[in-house]
Each structure stands twice: as structure tokens, then as C-alpha cells.
Amino acid sequence: MIAVEHLTKEYRVHRREPGLRAALRSLVRRSMETVRAVDDVTFEVGAGERVGFLGPNGAGKTTTLKVLSGLLHPTSGKVTVAGEVPKERSTSFLKQITLVMGQKQQLLWDLPPSETFLLNRAIYDIPRAVYDETVDELTKLLGLGPLLGKPTRQLSLGERMKCELAVALLHRPRVLFLDEPTIGLDVSMQATVRSFVRAYNERFSATVLLTSHYMDDVAELCPRVLVIDHGRVIFDGALGELVKRIRPDKRVLLRLSRPVQRRDLEALGTIVEHGEEAVVLQVSHGQLQSSVQRALTQLPLRDLTVEDPPLEEVMRELFARGAKAEERALPATGVARGAEHTDGAA
Amino acid sequence: MAVKAYPALLRTGFAAAVAYRAEFLIWMFSTNMPLIMLALWAAVARNGPVGPYTQRGFVAYYLATLLVRLMSGAWVVWELTMEIRQGTLALRLLRPLHPLVAYSAENLAALPLRGVIALPVVGILLWSARAHLGHDPFLWAIFPVAMLGAWLLTFLVMAIIGTLALFLESATSLFEAWLGISAVLSGYLIPLDLFPHAVQRVALVLPFRFLLSFPVELILGKPARGDALLLLAAQWGYVLLFLAVLSAVWRAGLRRYAAYGG
Numbered sequence: 001m002i003a004v005e006h007l008t009k010e011y012r013v014h015r016r017e018p019g020l021r022a023a024l025r026s027l028v029r030r031s032m033e034t035v036r037a038v039d040d041v042t043f044e045v046g047a048g049e050r051v052g053f054l055g056p057n058g059a060g061k062t063t064t065l066k067v068l069s070g071l072l073h074p075t076s077g078k079v080t081v082a083g084e085v086p087k088e089r090s091t092s093f094l095k096q097i098t099l100v101m102g103q104k105q106q107l108l109w110d111l112p113p114s115e116t117f118l119l120n121r122a123i124y125d126i127p128r129a130v131y132d133e134t135v136d137e138l139t140k141l142l143g144l145g146p147l148l149g150k151p152t153r154q155l156s157l158g159e160r161m162k163c164e165l166a167v168a169l170l171h172r173p174r175v176l177f178l179d180e181p182t183i184g185l186d187v188s189m190q191a192t193v194r195s196f197v198r199a200y201n202e203r204f205s206a207t208v209l210l211t212s213h214y215m216d217d218v219a220e221l222c223p224r225v226l227v228i229d230h231g232r233v234i235f236d237g238a239l240g241e242l243v244k245r246i247r248p249d250k251r252v253l254l255r256l257s258r259p260v261q262r263r264d265l266e267a268l269g270t271i272v273e274h275g276e277e278a279v280v281l282q283v284s285h286g287q288l289q290s291s292v293q294r295a296l297t298q299l300p301l302r303d304l305t306v307e308d309p310p311l312e313e314v315m316r317e318l319f320a321r322g323a324k325a326e327e328r329a330l331p332a333t334g335v336a337r338g339a340e341h342t343d344g345a346a
Numbered sequence: 347m348a349v350k351a352y353p354a355l356l357r358t359g360f361a362a363a364v365a366y367r368a369e370f371l372i373w374m375f376s377t378n379m380p381l382i383m384l385a386l387w388a389a390v391a392r393n394g395p396v397g398p399y400t401q402r403g404f405v406a407y408y409l410a411t412l413l414v415r416l417m418s419g420a421w422v423v424w425e426l427t428m429e430i431r432q433g434t435l436a437l438r439l440l441r442p443l444h445p446l447v448a449y450s451a452e453n454l455a456a457l458p459l460r461g462v463i464a465l466p467v468v469g470i471l472l473w474s475a476r477a478h479l480g481h482d483p484f485l486w487a488i489f490p491v492a493m494l495g496a497w498l499l500t501f502l503v504m505a506i507i508g509t510l511a512l513f514l515e516s517a518t519s520l521f522e523a524w525l526g527i528s529a530v531l532s533g534y535l536i537p538l539d540l541f542p543h544a545v546q547r548v549a550l551v552l553p554f555r556f557l558l559s560f561p562v563e564l565i566l567g568k569p570a571r572g573d574a575l576l577l578l579a580a581q582w583g584y585v586l587l588f589l590a591v592l593s594a595v596w597r598a599g600l601r602r603y604a605a606y607g608g
Contacts, residue, residue, distance in 0.1 A: 122354030
């Protein structure tokens, strides 16, 4: 459904130092600089897949989504989406895709969302019966009923986002590009959006490519993740695989009925947190079974849980490795694809 | 697709204009320059006509000017520059409809509401200066075509300058400059036939006249039939020229946008 081969995207940007003198100088001579936002990226996404796009700010996620949706032209490389070349922006292409940007809205501000719905019905030339069925379905899935008649400006951020998603999906696109769709939403609204995206994906076998700063979004929605840093894909695979490679250690959470001495815990693993009632240990994979066994027999336990380390931590470590690799001026091609390379470079 | 969607675009545009009625009214009342100029010239003409204009003649001229200004207004330059700056143009580019077609519908859809507000101006014009209005049905017949031409020119100039925001940070200042020149050379502030001959000769062939003065001249029945037709042809010639310029600027702008991002 999506095929990207050796995609590179460069921008030329003005560079100017702060201050009056620099401002005057830039009147006469503007210094230009080429920034490579996406650097030789190759990947494929099959029909119906849900893929998470992870990376720090400025890594090139949004630029890639914009290239895939036809807004930006690649500097080099080949991109096809739903069998079409996005940069041609043909009507048949635009009718098959949607791009939802969490920070930008297409709903008409002073009119109720239902007006934007009708407008999009006309623009996308959606047959009446299909439109009615889709609106019905979206209304049910997202609980839009009472919102559709209120002016958009009177809706809360979460309500607006739900309507924004609905209006972006009225034409039943086969490919969804979601750029930070849950940004600024509270936890329950994030969950609503997530379950909706999943339901849409399952109902229409739509392909979903999602960027998010909220790791929960990615963990719950995307069986596969692409990690991008400095414009390069540094990991492509299952999220669990990524966690295992970067942080093979497990977290063991202990709830205690009475305080325990530090030395009794040190034998079990590295102490991350040590409270009177709760303890968090980091335990290597090989040591896990024996540590849990010892904890169960030797400690005054109320509860014991084994977890992966928090995703945020995994990502922090991954990007820190990338940065270190760069500091050491290792060739950037060493981290091109797959975690094996990443490990090698770090 | 654009033709099929146009009625829906107009309907939504009208709903938006109604939703913005308060801002709209304020804008209407701030379009008072012709009334100020009228007060000024009426005072000057108290002791005798100025050129071809008596006091009543000025009343007819400036009320007709106000009417044409109200009915040929657009605002696409502000919307376009804002959407380019905020990056929301991207959302328009993702829809299978040319953004300029959508803008044109949004701007056009406000005309009925403007018409409601312009009606009292027509009433006063008929009541106070009927004798100075044209009597030739032929000129009245081509008046709507000239009005449409004036609206299109206004819209196209705004769209061209708005699109320049894809290249320049100062597109709106450029538009302010255009407005300043246009106020003088379109007959908005002073009737073109009161200018010295040399200026008149230049002003009569520039596009500004066709934005405003030409339809006003038709209301006042000034040109002969043959001249009116020639002027109409010239006006629509400018429409085609501006359309070609807009299309070129838009394409170049999008190429740049696609290269650098919004």
C-alpha cells in the first residue's frame, strides 16, 4: 500500500544570527543552508497495517508524512501510495487518503461540524447512501450525536478532535496518515481516539501510519513501529522487539506488607526505587526467574508484577545511543536499518 | 468535481457569512470613505459645479461608488496569507478541490448579505439623485456583467498577492500598497474625470478603473454604447490576464511550497 525507496528530502533555509547587526547584514546577503530532513529512508507498509512512526522532534516524521500525502515533493527517491505517485496529487489519490494533524483543523470554526460534513460530501462527491451510512457509523463509534449541531468554537478540544477525525474519514480513505492525533487530549479521550482508529482500521482494512509523542498510542495501536532519528530509519519492527533489544531488562514491582532492608533487595537486582511499601527492581532476563522465586519466598509480599521498562525510557536510551554514535563520528550509514546496526553503532 | 461541489460551497459560505454577521456589519460601516469624500466635495460644489459635477452629481457619484465597492468586495488575500502562515493551506491542498475555487465560493457567497446592506444605499441613491443616473437600458443591461468583472478583478488581484505569501513574508504590505494606489486610480477617492488630463490618460488604461470606476460610470450613464462595449471588453481582457497571472503564480508558489514545506 505504501512503498518508499531511498527517500531523501532537503530544505534550504535562511540562517541568521540574532541581533540588529545580523538583521541588517541579512538585508544585503542572506546565508542559506541545506537541511536534510529525511535521509535515504526505505520502507514498505502493507494494506491494513497499523504502523507507528516514532522519533524525537525534528526527526523527520512529519516531513515524511507530508511527502507521503503529496504536500511535499521528494528531493530524491521513489514514493508510491495506493499505487499512485503522491506528488501528482491526482483526484483519485486524494480521495483515497487522509491526513489528520492534531494541531491543525479543517472544521469550519463558526459553523457546526455538520456543515463541514456536508461540504466534504460535496467535495469528495460521496454518494448519499454511503454518506448516510458512514455518518451513522462514525456518530456511533465516536459518540458524536450531540456535538454535530454545536458551533465548532463551542466544542472542547477532545470533542473537536473527534469531529475532526470523523470529517477526515467521511470519504472512507484507504490510507490514514495521523500526525499527533491525540496531542493535548486527556487520558480517556486518548483512549477513545485509539479505539476508534483501531475500529476504523479493522472495519475498512485501512492502512494507518501514525506519529505520536504518547507512547501508549503507539504501544496499543501499532504492532509495528518505525523509529526515525535525524532523518534516518534506525529501527523497523515489532515494538516488543525494540524493547527487548534496547532494554532487555525487566522491571519487577514489589508491594510490601512491611519495610525491607536494602541489602535484602540488592541480591535480587538493581534497585530503581526503594519505598517502605513499594520497591521497583531492574532485573536482567536471565536472572528473572530466580529473582522472582526468591522474592516470593523471602520477602513479605502483598503483590508482585513483572513489566517491560517504560517505553519513554526505551526511546530515550535509543536516541541517546544515536547521539553518542554521532558524537563519535561513526559513519551515519551504520545506523541505517534495523536494531542490529543501532547496537553496532552505539 | 468543482462545478458539482460549487452549490454546496456557496451554501456553506453563506452560512459562514451569516455566522460572521457582526464583523460583517462593522466592516460595512467602516467602508465609509465615499461618504467622507461626498461630504467634502459637496461642500466644495456648494458655490457651483466642479468640472462636470454639481452637488447632486457628487451625491450620485459617491453613492454609486459605495454601492459598487460593497458589491465587489472580497477578502481572500487576508485568508490566504493567514492560512499560508499558519500552515492550514495544507488541509485545503489535501482535498480534491482547487483551493482557489473554494476561496472564490466563500467570497462570492457573502454577496447576498452584502446586497441586503447595500439596499438602503440604492434607496437613497434613487431618492436623492435619480436625475443623475443613466437612462440607457443598454448600459443597465451590461452593468451586471461589468459588476461581475469588477468582482473577479478584485478577487484575482487579492488571490495573486495572497499567493505571493508563498514567496514573501510581506505579501500583506504589498496589498496595502496596491490598495493605496487603487484608491486613487480606481476613482474611489476622486472621480477620474477630475484628474489632470495626463493622469487621466494613464488612469483610464490601467486595470484600476475596471475595479470600480467603470461600473460607476455605467450607473451614471456616462459612456456611449460603443465605448461601453469597448471598456467591457478591456475589463474582461484584464480578467483573463489576471487569471493567467494567478495561475502562473499559484503553480510556481506550490512548487516552492512542495520544495520547502509550509
